[in-house]
Amino acid sequence: MRLKGKIAIVTGAASGIGRATADLFRAEGATVIAADISPGEGVVIADAAREEDVLRLVNSATTRYGGLDIFFANAGISGGLASIFEQTPDDWQEILRVNLIGPFLAIKHGAPAMRARGGGSIICTASVAGLRAGAGGPAYSASKAGVISLVEIAATQLAGADIRVNAICPGLIETGMTKEIYERARAKGKEEQLGCLNPLKRGGTPEEIAKTALFLASDESSYVNGHALVVDGGLSCSHPFSRQEYGRTAC
Numbered sequence: 001m002r003l004k005g006k007i008a009i010v011t012g013a014a015s016g017i018g019r020a021t022a023d024l025f026r027a028e029g030a031t032v033i034a035a036d037i038s039p040g041e042g043v044v045i046a047d048a049a050r051e052e053d054v055l056r057l058v059n060s061a062t063t064r065y066g067g068l069d070i071f072f073a074n075a076g077i078s079g080g081l082a083s084i085f086e087q088t089p090d091d092w093q094e095i096l097r098v099n100l101i102g103p104f105l106a107i108k109h110g111a112p113a114m115r116a117r118g119g120g121s122i123i124c125t126a127s128v129a130g131l132r133a134g135a136g137g138p139a140y141s142a143s144k145a146g147v148i149s150l151v152e153i154a155a156t157q158l159a160g161a162d163i164r165v166n167a168i169c170p171g172l173i174e175t176g177m178t179k180e181i182y183e184r185a186r187a188k189g190k191e192e193q194l195g196c197l198n199p200l201k202r203g204g205t206p207e208e209i210a211k212t213a214l215f216l217a218s219d220e221s222s223y224v225n226g227h228a229l230v231v232d233g234g235l236s237c238s239h240p241f242s243r244q245e246y247g248r249t250a251c
Helices: 016-027 051-065 089-116 138-157 176-187 206-217
Strands: 007-011 031-036 043-045 070-073 120-125 163-170 228-231
Touching: 007 016, 007 051, 007 089, 016 031, 016 070, 016 206, 031 051, 051 089, 070 089, 070 206, 089 120, 089 138, 089 163, 120 138, 120 206, 138 163, 163 206, 206 228
Parallel strands: 007 031, 007 070, 031 043, 070 120, 120 163, 163 228
Antiparallel strands: none
């Protein structure tokens, strides 16, 4: 019961990492407001990148449950793997809106509620794609790099508030976002190749990321702040990938 008595908000909680984390937080004693733009069991419908919706979630935590201790800003979209030259400004605006403005709003409105409780933990889902090239599409990768920078800035601007702000950088995880990749590999009988670029030679599970979120949400990580914690089976040791050359077919 590492989160006994804690109040938490989890976005992107209808499936995948968000759902696994909401379930684990509850099992560890937390009261959880699970939110998602898509319907799901026990899920509050909310757009994590819409300020009015984030305010509503925070107000629900404070008025119904007495405060807010944990905010897991997990909601995100991939935007596909189209190149810079194929994506449009509209593609970038929507990906940045969800993936980067969403965590910004979680920090902006979650932190004051946590300060009233004497502190708290804000966790944002970034990605190994935000560390270097080769693990995601251009706008997605840029948005996740922005999340990593955001948590560093937020941690410094919340100095003295006892509010920790950290990011999780997952590698390949089987979720709704990667469903097409997994289904395509299974249809071709190549499931064993999923995750083959990392030293563990496998993809990860939502539950493995949820356990990382639990660590960052709990007092066990009381001295971890402004950090991007990589959970990728070792992929980011080297980030090997098939290089796409400008104007030429990828090798």
